[in-house]
Amino acid sequence: MANRKGVFIGAYVPNELKESLRRRAALEHRTLSQEITRILVEAVHGKGLPTGSVDRRENTTIPRRRSDDPQPRRRAEDLPYIAPDDQKKNK
Numbered sequence: 001m002a003n004r005k006g007v008f009i010g011a012y013v014p015n016e017l018k019e020s021l022r023r024r025a026a027l028e029h030r031t032l033s034q035e036i037t038r039i040l041v042e043a044v045h046g047k048g049l050p051t052g053s054v055d056r057r058e059n060t061t062i063p064r065r066r067s068d069d070p071q072p073r074r075r076a077e078d079l080p081y082i083a084p085d086d087q088k089k090n091k
Helices: 015-027 034-044 064-068 084-090
Strands: none
Touching: 015 034
16 A cells, blocks of 8 residues: 555545546646645645746845835836826926
């Protein structure tokens, strides 16, 4: 018998759903079990990073841009903002 890590969860699903999951798993080069596990992990923990990406931030780290680039966030090469009242005076 295979040494499995985890527990078995049994569920009855329509055959069409099983076949759809099987096809999607095959496209991603996964087993049906791996695909179902991935879907459950995303549903419970939220969508993760794309495959191959590594999150090197600590849990307490906030994105740098939000701390030193407060609203409104603008780039240096953007045109300056002209308020609607100024536009009416220029016409």
